[in-house]
Amino acid sequence: MADNFYASYPVKGSGGGGGSTSRKVELRTVTSIEASSKQMILASTPLTANFTVLEIAQAPSQFYGDDFIVSSNILSWSGLALDGILGAGDRLTIVYN
Secondary structure, rough: OOOOOOOOOOOOOOOOOOOOOOOOOEEEEOOOOHHHEEEOOOOOOOOOOOOOOOEOOOOOOOOEHHHHHHEEEEEEEEOOOOOOOOOOOOOEEEOOO
């Protein structure tokens, strides 16, 4: 079974208009409403959802598709490995582009 590795780094533009290639970092604390609905709304929609990185303070690495998913700008853990584990007050770092 192959492991996927994703790297994120700034890209120097070639001068054209184009969109932003910068990373977005959200430092969040799960609210009671987010914990009960098992989802949260991100500030923006990730360009490539499965490249989203989720880190939980004091926890091991989280994996897209196993632990959480992103659809449009909604990060969800319902029915996934974080379901029943992630709760109100948990501090998250979410990185996407």
